[in-house]
Amino acid sequence: MAPGAGSFTLIMNHHVERDEESLRYSLESPAAYIGVLGPRSRYEKLLAGLATRGFVAPPSRLAVVRSPVGLALGAETPQEVAVAIVSELLATRRGFEGGFLSGSIASLHRPDATRDTRALATS
16 A cells, blocks of 8 residues: 555665665655664665665655654654654654643643644544
């Protein structure tokens, strides 16, 4: 099944050629979020590999790529990295940047008029 306009993709196959193809597939799709696990240099290497094969994504598609992926939580273990990634996915889906609430004027929730109700509709 191809990613749709509201889809989020996350790429890490531990195989450069598979990751290049996964990145290309995601960039050619209308996915709203494309995450590439690993350091930024790995993402740049994937883009360079695609370019040598004649594929250069338009800036509008590159704008939806997050690399490295996840919120900066100080994650060390695989489980903590997973929490950081899921946190970024949730923040992105809800239209938030992420960050500490303490000391900020940000709200935990958006006003009801703009709140994402998709999760409520499927409950």
